[in-house]
Amino acid sequence: MTSNSNGAVPTHGLGPFLQDARLRWVVAIAILAFLVVAPMIFGSYITVILTNALLYVVLCLGLNIVVGYAGLLDLGYAAFFAVGAYTIGVLTIQFGFNFWVAFPFAVLAAVLAGVIIGGPTLRLRSDYLAIVTLGFGEIVRFSARNLEITGRASGISGIQDPSLFGWQIRTQTDYYYVFVVLAIIAVIASFRLANSRLGRAWLYVRHDEDAAEAMGINRVQVKLAAYVIGAIFGAVGGAFFAANLGAISPESFSFEQSVLVLMAVILGGMGKIPGVILGAFIIILGPELLRDLGEFRLLVFAVGLLLIMLFRPSGIWPGRRGA
Amino acid sequence: MTAFDVVMQQIVNGLVLGSFYALVALGYTMIFGVIKLLNFAHGDLYMVGGFVGFLVLSAISGITGGGWTGVAISMFLSMIAVGCLGVVIERVAYHPMLRAPRLSILITALAVSLVLQNTVLSITHGQYTAFGADFGFGGVNLGNVFITYNQMILVGIAAFLMIGLEVFVSRTQYGRAMRAVAIDKDMCQLMGINVSGVIAVTFLIGSALAAAAGTLAGAYYGSVWYFMGFLIGLKAFTAAVIGGIGSIPGAMLGGLILGFLEAFGTQLPGIGSEWKDVFSFAVLILVLVFKPTGLLGKSEQERM
Amino acid sequence: MADNQLLALSGVTLAFAGNTVLDDVNFSIPRDAIVSLIGPNGAGKTSLFNSITGFYKPQGGSVRFDGQELLKLKPHQVTASGIARTFQNVRLFREMTVLENVMSGMHCRTKSGALAAVLRLPSQQREEAEIRAFSEECLAFVGIADEANREATTLAYGHQRRVEIARALATKPKLLLLDEPAAGLNSGEKVALTELIARIRNELGISVLLIEHDMGLVMKISERISVLDHGKMIAEGTAKDIQNDPKVIEAYLGQDDGEGQS
Numbered sequence: 001m002t003s004n005s006n007g008a009v010p011t012h013g014l015g016p017f018l019q020d021a022r023l024r025w026v027v028a029i030a031i032l033a034f035l036v037v038a039p040m041i042f043g044s045y046i047t048v049i050l051t052n053a054l055l056y057v058v059l060c061l062g063l064n065i066v067v068g069y070a071g072l073l074d075l076g077y078a079a080f081f082a083v084g085a086y087t088i089g090v091l092t093i094q095f096g097f098n099f100w101v102a103f104p105f106a107v108l109a110a111v112l113a114g115v116i117i118g119g120p121t122l123r124l125r126s127d128y129l130a131i132v133t134l135g136f137g138e139i140v141r142f143s144a145r146n147l148e149i150t151g152r153a154s155g156i157s158g159i160q161d162p163s164l165f166g167w168q169i170r171t172q173t174d175y176y177y178v179f180v181v182l183a184i185i186a187v188i189a190s191f192r193l194a195n196s197r198l199g200r201a202w203l204y205v206r207h208d209e210d211a212a213e214a215m216g217i218n219r220v221q222v223k224l225a226a227y228v229i230g231a232i233f234g235a236v237g238g239a240f241f242a243a244n245l246g247a248i249s250p251e252s253f254s255f256e257q258s259v260l261v262l263m264a265v266i267l268g269g270m271g272k273i274p275g276v277i278l279g280a281f282i283i284i285l286g287p288e289l290l291r292d293l294g295e296f297r298l299l300v301f302a303v304g305l306l307l308i309m310l311f312r313p314s315g316i317w318p319g320r321r322g323a
Numbered sequence: 324m325t326a327f328d329v330v331m332q333q334i335v336n337g338l339v340l341g342s343f344y345a346l347v348a349l350g351y352t353m354i355f356g357v358i359k360l361l362n363f364a365h366g367d368l369y370m371v372g373g374f375v376g377f378l379v380l381s382a383i384s385g386i387t388g389g390g391w392t393g394v395a396i397s398m399f400l401s402m403i404a405v406g407c408l409g410v411v412i413e414r415v416a417y418h419p420m421l422r423a424p425r426l427s428i429l430i431t432a433l434a435v436s437l438v439l440q441n442t443v444l445s446i447t448h449g450q451y452t453a454f455g456a457d458f459g460f461g462g463v464n465l466g467n468v469f470i471t472y473n474q475m476i477l478v479g480i481a482a483f484l485m486i487g488l489e490v491f492v493s494r495t496q497y498g499r500a501m502r503a504v505a506i507d508k509d510m511c512q513l514m515g516i517n518v519s520g521v522i523a524v525t526f527l528i529g530s531a532l533a534a535a536a537g538t539l540a541g542a543y544y545g546s547v548w549y550f551m552g553f554l555i556g557l558k559a560f561t562a563a564v565i566g567g568i569g570s571i572p573g574a575m576l577g578g579l580i581l582g583f584l585e586a587f588g589t590q591l592p593g594i595g596s597e598w599k600d601v602f603s604f605a606v607l608i609l610v611l612v613f614k615p616t617g618l619l620g621k622s623e624q625e626r627m
Numbered sequence: 628m629a630d631n632q633l634l635a636l637s638g639v640t641l642a643f644a645g646n647t648v649l650d651d652v653n654f655s656i657p658r659d660a661i662v663s664l665i666g667p668n669g670a671g672k673t674s675l676f677n678s679i680t681g682f683y684k685p686q687g688g689s690v691r692f693d694g695q696e697l698l699k700l701k702p703h704q705v706t707a708s709g710i711a712r713t714f715q716n717v718r719l720f721r722e723m724t725v726l727e728n729v730m731s732g733m734h735c736r737t738k739s740g741a742l743a744a745v746l747r748l749p750s751q752q753r754e755e756a757e758i759r760a761f762s763e764e765c766l767a768f769v770g771i772a773d774e775a776n777r778e779a780t781t782l783a784y785g786h787q788r789r790v791e792i793a794r795a796l797a798t799k800p801k802l803l804l805l806d807e808p809a810a811g812l813n814s815g816e817k818v819a820l821t822e823l824i825a826r827i828r829n830e831l832g833i834s835v836l837l838i839e840h841d842m843g844l845v846m847k848i849s850e851r852i853s854v855l856d857h858g859k860m861i862a863e864g865t866a867k868d869i870q871n872d873p874k875v876i877e878a879y880l881g882q883d884d885g886e887g888q889s
């Protein structure tokens with residue numbers, strides 16, 4: 001047997017010019033350094049926007065696993081974000097749980113929701129998932145708006161700031177750093193998943209379901225894993241989003257929210273981690289730069305999405321997916 | 324009201340709702356039949372149809388008045404305009420994608436949907452627009468149940484359109500070609516059938532039916548709104564799945580069943596009318612779990 | 628039907644919308660054998676493969692493999708039970724390297740999940756190394772180890788077929804189903820393929836069931852040959868039996884493209 005095991009398999013989830021491990025470290029450290037000092041350089045306004053962008057990085061990386069790796073269209077991703085946020089809200093406010101005690105329940109709730117929605121749907125043609133998730137997104141928001149326990153239209157407020165090992169997370173800057181850590185964890189987890197047995201299975205199933213089955217891969221299980229892992233990312237984002245704002249209401253979890261996350265993923269480049277991060281920043285920072293667009297903001301994004309699909313479906317980040 | 328009256332009333336409500344669902348579901352199912360695409364933009368064509376109908380009616384109501392004559396003319400013109408829009412969308416956005424991975428064309432359909440929605444949002448500033456139809460509220464009494472003439476005319480128009488479609492599909496050359504393309508596109512290409520043409524006609528008819536429903540809905544409910552296609556798109560999909568996606572009679576049947584289910588479901592204790600959307604979504608999930616081929620759909624072994 | 632049968636089909640019947648594609652097929656493969664399935668175009672050979680591997684659901688009959696009933700299993704379960712296959716029209720995973728294509732076969736023989744991957748547990752790292760090593764071994768076995776890192780779909784056609792075989796071998800099968808592996812190969816490649824098939828059986832102890840139109844190859848390599856025509860098994864026996872069977876000759880004469888004459 002021949003063993004030429006010196007990093008020969010390409011690293012999935014990156015574009016072509018981050019394949020070199022040394023360059024990768026340099027870029028990573030530079031970005032990290034920037035993130036650490038950013039709040040000291042910029043004012044609090046920019047810090048809030050960056051915090052939001054980092055939240056989007058977490059959400060987009062989660063959706064990227066579903067759409068970018070497994071090739072499943074999820075149009076109700078905000079539902080998982082909502083499940084995470086509302087579980088924290090309900091358990092801490094209505095039941096008096098500590099944030100960290102409620103947190104595992106938020107993740108568990110998302111897993112359950114993912115299995116309930118994905119389980120039956122993923123047995124069918126993949127495109128059914130798109131429309132079922134669309135419905136699911138609406139149902140979650142609708143329930144939040146109509147149930148007593150979720151505070152109906154006005155939502156839940158007064159969610160306590162959590163503390164961590166004696167560090168009371170309180171100020172905007174504190175939350176900024178929390179989201180820096182979450183985004184880094186999301187990046188590392190995405191990267192490791194992409195380059196694992198499960199990550200490869202997602203690509204196999206996406207390229208050719210039948211051939212993947214013939215290779216002994218349970219496509220329903222593999223897709224469900226992608227959908228549920230995506231749900232977990234969303235719920236984690238939602239949990240900290242709730243803690244950060246202290247108040248949540250149904251309108252934060254609209255169809256528009258799902259669409260924006262999806263746009264970021266497609267714009268940046270499905271399946272390419274740096275591209276997805278870039279997409280998240282564009283979607284959040286773009287409107288800040290183009291403030292006077294007002295109502296046209298979404299239209300601009302929608303037209304952009306259409307143009308991307310027609311002319312560069314692999315997104316703006318260079319290279320094909322997975323290469 | 325007696326239990327009988329309640330049942331009668333809900334039958335009428337179900338028929339009206341079901342007519343809308345069926346008209347939209349037909350386009351959904353026809354387009355799925357020929358290019359295997361869940362056309363997310365379909366609900367938005369219904370919405371655009373409502374707006375075009377509104378514009379036409381505003382222009383002509385001086386002459387025709389806002390009654391059913393005006394609405395019928397508006398509906399007809401809206402069908403033509405939106406039918407053409409559907410064809411343009413297919414040519415520009417979907418046609419280049421027919422051989423691309425399925426995910427790409429699905430996302431493209433979503434993008435088209437968002438462009439339509441947000442174009443109208445930008446123009447109308449997200450406001451409801453009063454439709455301006457102006458017809459009487461006369462009707463007939465059946466015991467304690469009051470059925471308006473509007474409801475009868477509306478159901479009548481929907482039935483007329485569906486019968487027309489059925490005749491078209493079963494009696495004409497194009498209709499036969501459409502069914503052939505739905506079964507095997509490549510084979511049709513080889514046999515010299517103009518597949519692109521058939522696809523275009525399918526989009527024309529499907530979009531026109533959605534526009535008819537949109538105009539009728541605007542007239543019946545009194546206003547149009549940029550987001551009005553969203554939920555009905557979802558419901559029409561549900562109706563198409565209930566009937567068996569790809570099946571034209573299935574879409575009609577599914578639309579009516581969903582209409583009745585909603586009308587009666589909201590009468591059940593614990594399911595107020597505000598939960599009716601949740602109710603129809605639950606129906607969708609149940610159908611997908613227990614009978615994904617729907618009532619009239621055939622299960623088909625995909626070729627390897 | 629004694630225990631020396633690795634695979635045994637009895638009464639398998641498959642129809643699509645009333646069109647019978649497999650009609651009461653009885654068929655078996657002994658352990659450690661190379662068996663061929665031949666028949667004119669459209670006879671139902673590929674459909675038989677698809678029925679064995681769980682892609683098609685026959686309306687009746689049974690498929691027993693190594694003491695286990697396969698008919699109710701999903702394709703991935705069939706593969707896990709020890710049957711691997713290639714496709715008539717090569718189906719490699721696009722945008723992925725040759726090695727990654729082959730690694731897909733190891734999926735059902737390994738088990739690390741998401742959590743192990745995220746935490747990079749030692750067991751997961753070990754398994755990854757194992758997947759790679761065995762996949763490289765499979766590539767070396769089919770003779771294309773030096774192409775491991777090329778994008779699979781850019782390889783020459785003959786080599787793509789070998790990637791498919793390597794990928795099937797990576798599932799560690801007991802039985803390998805090859806659907807027209809010689810189609811599109813030149814004569815030199817066909818000789819090499821014949822050798823490869825013999826080695827798969829002789830060195831790896833994997834039984835082989837082969838669908839093939841190239842009669843020279845079939846006659847040379849098979850211990851038994853079965854003939855399918857219009858969904859019915861019309862003959863079964865050694866190369867000599869088949870060559871002299873009037874029913875077989877008739878079945879092939881009914882066909883006009885001249886393929887099949889040896």
Ligand SMILES: Nc1ncnc2c1ncn2[C@@H]1O[C@H](COP(=O)(O)OP(=O)(O)OP(=O)(O)O)[C@@H](O)[C@H]1O
Nearest residue numbers: 624625626643648667668669670671672673674675
């Ligand atoms: N999924 C399917 N749906 C409907 N008919 C099918 C399907 N799969 C196969 N058939 C039909 O079954 C018959 C047998 O096809 P099959 O592919 O098994 O033949 P084959 O013996 O492999 O032919 P070839 O030598 O050309 O590969 C053909 O008439 C084919 O059209």
Ligand SMILES: [Mg+2]
Nearest residue numbers: 672673674715
């Ligand atoms: Mg075949």
